[in-house]
Amino acid sequence: MTEALAPLPQLEHQRAVFADGLALDSGAVIKPLAVAYRTYGKLNALRTNAVLICHALTGDQYVAETQPVTGKPGWWDTLVGPGKPVDTNRFFVICANVLGGCMGSSGPAEEMTDAEGQPMGRPWGIDFPSITIRDMVRAQKRLVDHLGIDRLLAVVGGSMGGMQVLEWAATYPDMVVAAAPIATASYHSAQNIAFHEVGRAAIHGDPDWKGGRYWEDGRIPAKGLSVARMVAHITYLSEAALGRKFGRRLRGASALTFLEDVFEVESYLRHQGSTFVRRFDANSYLTITRAMDYFDLATEHGGEVANAFRGTRTRFLVASFSSDWLFPTEESRALVRALNAAAANVSFVEIATDKGHDAFLLDEPVFHRALGGFLKGAAERVGV
Ligand SMILES: CC(=O)SCCNC(=O)CCNC(=O)[C@H](O)C(C)(C)COP(=O)(O)OP(=O)(O)OC[C@H]1O[C@@H](n2cnc3c(N)ncnc32)[C@H](O)[C@@H]1OP(=O)(O)O
């Protein structure tokens, strides 16, 4: 990736804007607060059928429709839609771009505002305040209130989306009937923080990053962001999946020279890096990876995860994937133990797959049946 790339196009997104802003865990205030979102299906008359989906690190609100930058189907298109496990004939599905994101919610790529909420004529960039997963959830709560919904039938999400699910259940227990944290954990591990730091170092080391002010000459730190994605993408797969997909195959039919040939796996990673930089903002990546790294429910709740859920009436489905080495099953089991210690109602499923962490995004029939059944049960209990 050597070509110069301009910043992402400014698109029109459906947004709710809250003039009074949002106070963050850091003490800073984002004013106004913008939350970009999409909905699918219809809210019923009693407003009891809302399912909030929380996206992962580089996801967005386009969960079940064409993503406007890439032109690709929604990232959970296989799971969400009419007659699908998250059935939009039955449920009113909401998905919001996270605070700090780059698809229309308040974030580093949006125009900076002063303490009175007045526009300052430049993007926030690295002056966007540090945020936490709980800040993301507070922003979503504002949206849910704005939509006139008192209780969510379910909150569902994978990876960083699962962290938000846990934060929802811990922070607003009376608003969450059912919660499905998938391929996630109650904290971000040292190894995961380490991988994030390599990605951030790649961005910081790109001369085009320019201390985060890359908008000034219209050239983004494509090389650094691409390397960050390449490293991260390895962690989303598994050794078995890479072996099955690519093995040691070389690209093209040329003779093995050890000088010019490129392994298929190298080509694949370069492709993942170069497509990523066309849809994601580098300063958003820095902000959101930090928010994931800070996440630790135990620290927020007096040193014990169980404290976050004591007295809860929310029902939980915890799901993990056997080859996920980013959020290994053992971390899901620890979460289940904490929920049991809090006397919460919890089911657990480990899906056998060799596809690694990103299996939660793929067509995994056992996972889809488990989630579909869990939501159906929750719906029946509240008469939806
Ligand atoms: C989680 C959220 O909230 S949303 C964010 C999720 N989305 C992403 O992470 C997007 C990038 N991630 C991926 O593509 C993930 O691997 C998945 C899980 C989403 C998709 O997995 P799969 O369907 O197995 O696709 P796969 O990983 O094989 O990638 C296919 C892409 O690689 C390309 N590719 C495959 N082999 C090669 C190769 N040897 N050389 C170059 N490119 C290759 C394909 O052409 C295809 O490109 P395209 O996506 O531009 O059409």
Ligand SMILES: N[C@@H](CCO)C(=O)O
């Ligand atoms: N591949 C997904 C999952 C990361 O946890 C993403 O990019 O958001």
